[in-house]
Amino acid sequence: MDTEHAGRRLRSDLSRALADSGSVGLGAFPMGVAFGVLVVHSGLDWWWASVFSGLIYAGSLEFLLLGLVLAGAPLGQVALTAFTVNFRHVFYALSFPLHRVRGRAARAYSTFALSDEAYAVTAGPAARSYPGRRVLWLQVFIHLYWAGGATAGALLGAAVPAGVEGLDFAVTALFAVLALDAFRARPAPAVPALALGCALAARLAVPGGQLFVAFLLFAAGLLGHYAVVRNRPRPRRRRGKEATRV
Known part of the structure; x- marks a missing residue:
């Protein structure tokens, strides 16, 4: 009976993770x-795409790494x-939510497979449960999508003709879609405004290390924003007859 119940739970988790x-x-x-396609057009054997996507699994880094290797x-x-x-x-x-994943091997893989897409899906309010x-299965499926593709x-x-342009823009386009989905789930205009300001400041101050500096500024800004919101006094609830008014 326990085995049957465990099997149903596994199938349920698999179907939900797939969805x-x-x-x-x-x-x-x-x-x-x-x-x-870029791997093959760069002159490497096709199986290098499987190696990069399966073992490195870093999305945007793989596009950059391909150019560095060549x-x-x-x-x-x-x-x-x-x-x-x-x-x-x-x-x-x-x-x-790495603390919810049980087992050393499962946690090791979950840490390895912590991608932008997996984080974006699990950061929503619905994923708290x-x-x-x-x-874990959500991360496995996303990994399979990327490596299989x-x-x-x-x-x-x-x-695919070698002259096709814009393939390397696929990463940027996906990140833009994920950012829009996250904003729709949690509308907070201050956060994208802060990100834009940090990117512009890093671009002007340190052009060669824009990404790293922008992330540091953005993280510091988010921590400051969180501290302000956390310490902001909450409005008191009305008592008596005023609390029953509509």
């Missing part, structure tokens, strides 16, 4: 296809680029 990841998969799979960049430059681009994941870990297994794009890359 949760469906909207993200519509963007992640074509983005992976674009990456796979240019023969030093290992130090590759490491610095990877650290700068993926530094945002440090802040993701502050609110990602997701069990750990549902969160990259492999498919690499295998079909020869059919």
